[in-house]
Amino acid sequence: MFQKYRNFIRGISVNRIGQAGVIFTTTAFAGFLFFEFLRLIGVLDNAYIGLITYMLFPAMFLMGLALMPLAWYRYSKQQKKSTRELLNERFDDGDIREGFFGSRVFLIILILTMVNVLFIAGAGFRTMKFMDEPKFCGTACHSVMGPEWTAYQQSPHSRVKCVECHVGQGVDAVVSAKLNGLRQMALAMLSDYERPIPTPVHQLRPSRETCEQCHWPKKFYGSRLITRIHYKMDRGSTPRYTTLQLKIDTGRSAGNGGIHWHVATENEVRYASVGDKREEIIWVDWRQPDGTYHRFENTRLRDKTTEADYTHVRNMDCVDCHNRVTHVYEDAESAVDDRIQRGLVDRSLPFVKREMLAAITANYSSDEAGLQGIRNHFFGFYQALDAVQGARLTDRIENAVTVAQDIYKRNIHHHMRIDWNTYPNHLGHQHDGGCFRCHNPNIRDKQGKMIRHECTLCHSILAYDEANRFQYLFQPDKKNPNYKMHLFLRDEFLHSKVQADKN
Template sequence: MFRKYRNFLRGISVNRIGQVGVTLTTTAFAGFLFFEFLRLIGVLDNAYIGLITYMLFPAMFVAGLALMPLAWYRYRKQRKKSTRELLIERFDGEDIREGFFGSRVFLVILVLTMVNVLFLAGAGFRTMKFMDEAKFCGTACHSVMGPEWTAYQQSPHSRVKCVECHVGQGVDAVVSAKLNGLRQMALAMLSDYERPIPTPVHQLRPSRETCERCHWPDKFYGNRMVTLTRYDMDRNSTARYTTLQLKIDTGHTAGRGGIHWHVASDNEVRYASVDDKREEILWVDWRQQDGTYKRFENTRLKSKVNEGDYTRIRTMDCVDCHNRVTHVYEDPETAVDDRITRGLVDRSLPFLKREMLAAISDDYPSDEAGLQGIRNHLFGFYRSLDAVQGARMSDQIENAVLVAQDIYKRNIHHHMRIDWNTYPNHLGHQHDGGCFRCHNPNMRDKEGNMIRNGCTLCHSILAYNEANRFQYLYEPDKKNPNYKMHLFLRDEFLNSEQGTLKTR
């Protein structure tokens, strides 16, 4: 059998083009099987090997198949003979003699064609599976996607494949995504891409098709208790607690709208922004029960509203607030607080919070300089504070250095021009963005009424930077200057809970 196949290859290798085609096809076929075998036994597990196996080899195989008929066509033109005459010259008489099922050459071509079809189908299936893997998305174009891959691996959605959100369901979505991916891969090879990657990503599938496959807004009920732990900049890094009762309801069960009222099926909120960043909102429309819209315009940006200086109208969905739900870049202070809370560093180190924050927040020229600068800063500070204590606690200091460096490596990527302020997170309102983009005194309707922005609109406050997690539930001290605020917040929480219980 092998001798017949070898004779057939010699017969179709009529010129240089045919020889190249045979070489490409045979090499790609053997290479694909060999690399796939190594993958199955666990020897190879690398995105770059996958690029060779599932993209290079199939491309070589198809190119080789295309060259073979081209070579035969040119050979016929050069010899000026019919196909039968050329077959007689290239093959033995036994090979071209017609039998009951055709000649041997015909049968070999038929068998090889079936093998080629099966091979291409299998390779195509494996290629699609490979391109759907998160490791391919994150590591195949490492220089571009390295920061996103790093953030993704430590996100709440690290077990959700990239394609679940970036591709979606259906043939149209897959074809569109793969064509766009080929374009992006070509741009990456030419180093012709923006740094940092611009957001929001316009190719992202609508949240109704992605987020709501797992997170159905109508099923968000009641409230959710959250305690945020922050640490002071003092010597002991004293813990302070903020406890919030988040009102996450859509409004169907509690009789009032909570945070997810904005995306409830009965409601529609649309808005226009100054630019694609969606950080400055020009106006907000809220659909009324009669189908009309009530508009709130940003009085601070009145000139731009009148000029119609906005990109496009957008209907509010999940990602308008949860814009960094997977590729989460941390705020430096929040990152340090989180590591202390999780017990990853020893809080007995003097001024731990202050010095870790100062070390990672400094302006370094490169990633390597940043890591070394963090080490120099922390060791230098503790040696200058108390050389004896610094030597005694060297292990704790070394651990603090490693944790601070890990924070830095996760969030700062100089080659992609990503720093602490590159990607703001709109969830909540820790800084000026988030909820306050719309819920601010500048957003007013024709009658001058503004969008509600009270502190207890979306959450009850049980403690705010207090030593006790539930400080405001205790009887307030009348001598305390914040007595009235404590009393109001306690009563608001109790009344809110009572109203929620009545609807259940």
């Protein structure tokens, strides 16, 4: 059998083009099987090896198959002989003699064709599976996607595949995504891409098709209690607590809409923004029960914009607030607070919160300079503070340096020009516009009525930067200058609790 295969290969290798075709197909076939075997036994697990296995080898195989008939066609033109005459020259009489199932050459071609079809189908399936893996998305173009891959791995959605949000369902979506991916790969190879990656990403599938596969607005009920711990800049990095009861209801059960009122299926909220960043709102309207829309306009922009500026009009959905839900870049101070809260940093280290924040937010020229600068900052500070004590605290200082460097490596990427707050987070309103993009005194309807923006609209406040997690639930001290505010917030919480229990 092997001799017949050798004779067949020798017969179709009519010139250098045919020989190249045979080499390409044979090498690609053997290489694919070998690399796939190594993957199955766990020896190879790398995106770049995957590129070779699932993209280079299949491409070589198809190219080789295309070269063989081209070589035969060119050879026949040069020899000016018919196909039958060439077969008689290249093969023995026994190989081309007609039998019950055809000649041996025909049977070999038929068998190899079936093998080729199966190989191409299997390789194509494995290629699609490989290209759908998050590891491929994050590591194949590491210089571009490295920051996004780093953020993705530490996000709440790290088990959700990239393609579930970035590709879509159906043949059209897959073909469009793969063609766009090829274009982006070519741009990455030529270093012709924007730094940082611009957001928002307009090719995302609608959130009704993605987010709501797991997060169903109809099932958002009641309230959710959260406590945020903030540490002061004093010597002991003293903790302070902010406790909020978030009103996350869509409005069905309680009758009063909470935060998710905006995406309830019976509500439709639209808005127009300046440019495509969705940060400065021109107008916002919502559909009334009779089908009409009630519009609120930004009075600051009323005389500065025209209908021509209303090109970026959107129906509000999940990602208008949850815009960094997967590729999460941290705020510097929140990141430090989080590491202290989780016990990764020893709070007994003097001024550790202040110095860690200063170290990671300093201006460095490169990632490497940043990591070294953080180390120099910590050891320089504690040496100056108390050389003797600093020597005793070396292990704790070293640990703080490691944690600070980890924060820096996760959030700062000089080669992609990503710094602190490069990507604003619209969830809440702690630092960036967030909710206040629409909920502010400048956005009014024709009667001058504002969109509500009082603090207790979306959350009851049980403590705000206080020493006790539930400070405002206690009887306030009348001598306290914030007595009236504490009393109001306590009564508001109790009232909202009673209303929720009634419903």
